[in-house]
Amino acid sequence: MTKPLLYLVAGARPNFMKIAPIVRALRAHGGLDYKIIHTGQHYDHDMNEVFFKELGIPAPDLFMAAGGGSHAQQTGKIMLAFEELCQAQRPAAVLVVGDVNSTLACSIVAKKLVIPVAHVEAGLRSGDLAMPEEINRLVTDSISDWFFVTEPSGVDHLRREGKAEAAIHYVGHVMVDNVLYQAEQLAQQGGAGLDPAGFKAAHAGQRYGVLTLHRPSNVDDAATMTRIATGLRQIAAQLPLIFPVHPRTRANLERFGIDLGPNVTLVGPQGYMAFLHLWKDAAVVLTDSGGLQEETTALGVPCVTIRENTERPVTVEEGSNVLVGTDPERMVEQVQHILRGEGKQGRRPQLWDGHAAERIVAVLAEQLA
Structure with missing residues (x-):
């Protein structure tokens, strides 16, 4: 008997x-076939066999090479x-x-x-329609059939938007599944070769912070x-910071003539395990990343989020996350508290x-049987 086929779509490194x-979970369950579809939204040369081996999954079955360009x-x-792909082999x-x-696409x-x-991470809302991600969330949830939700706020939003109760599944968070899995792998393997610029070795026995x-x-x-930057320089005077810099951020620092000072170590983007090795032992993580708010909460690492809002309020209400906006005084004050x-x-x-x-797999197997 043929098993139902599930397409798993990923477009950027965090999606994997x-x-x-x-x-x-699909491998362990055995009741569904699946294919991993890489849209090529972000093409990363570092996504090689080692990356997928770290994740414990095979490389994508199909790569669509969509590339960059404007949002449209x-x-x-x-x-x-993706339409051509679905017409060639229609998934369940x-x-x-x-x-x-x-x-969205x-x-x-x-x-x-x-x-x-099926939308995993459904129901999250920042309320900020200037964020492209917010538009993608709203549209995707408006047409999805099953909503897999990470936190209570997501359930509340979906109910308020009129989604059927039977379609909403509060299941927890796959990102947390992954960080717990990776932390266990890291504990078994050790951090050999995962210390960018020898930063942790140079600060052995000292507290430090991580910035993104x-x-x-x-x-x-x-x-x-x-x-x-004003707040970061003040923080770095008390606590050395390491900053894996996004290429666009680095270009803007240079374009704006911003110097973060000698106590902020700039390094290139890091692989998942190398970055986890850095931040899991940090005294504090300063970030504007949504995923990192959740991962720090999962491992109990203090997180100071440089944003005015978050679509992940449970990290503030229950977790280790604090919102400070872009006010240097609030940034410094929270780090000093920590x-x-x-x-x-x-x-x-x-x-x-x-x-x-x-x-998630149990629900899908039941629905697609």
Whole structure:
């Protein structure tokens, strides 16, 4: 008897962290066939066999090479390529994750072809329609058939938007599944060869912080970036920081003439395990990343988020995350609280237990049987 075929769509490196636990759960379950579809939204030369071996999954079955361009160009190229793929071998369902352009594009194509859509990380809302990711979330959820939700706010949003109760599944978070899996792998393997610029070795026995910044609202505006840099220089005077710099962020630092000072070590983008090796032992993580807010909460690492809002409020309500906006004084104040041992004591939210993917696969196997 032929098993139902599930297309697992990923377009950017973080998407693979989210589908990896689902692939492992599908293998263990055995009731569904699957193919990993890489849209090529972000092509990363570092995505080689070692990367997928780290994740415990095979390399993608199909690579669509959609490439860059504007949001409209990229979305259109992905839609054309994915439509051709679905017509050549029609899947029983399409699973999309997160909120990138590939998520939106493949959801629309599947729905137009009357193929059911499962959205993992459904229901998240920042309320900020200036964020492209927010548009992608809203549109994807408006046409999905099954909603796999990471936190209570997602359930509330979907109910308010009129989604059928039977279609909403609060399952926990596959990103947490993955970080727990990777942390265990790291503990077994050790950190040999994973210390960028020898930073951890140079600061052995000392506290340090990790910084990431990539959101256009933070790094593309000279005044905002200058304001953030003011806070970072003050923090670095007390706590050495390491900053894996996104290429666009690095270019803007140079273009705006911003110097973060001698206590901020700039390194290139890091592989998943190398970056985990860095931040898991940090005194604090400063970031504007959505995923890192969740991962730090999962491992109990203090997180200071340089944004005015978050689509992941459970990381603030229950986890180790604090929002400070782009105000240098608030940034410095929160880090000082943490360094004095006065920071908030977060906890891991309900169902963030490493088994979200198993719950997702169980639901899909039942629905597609």
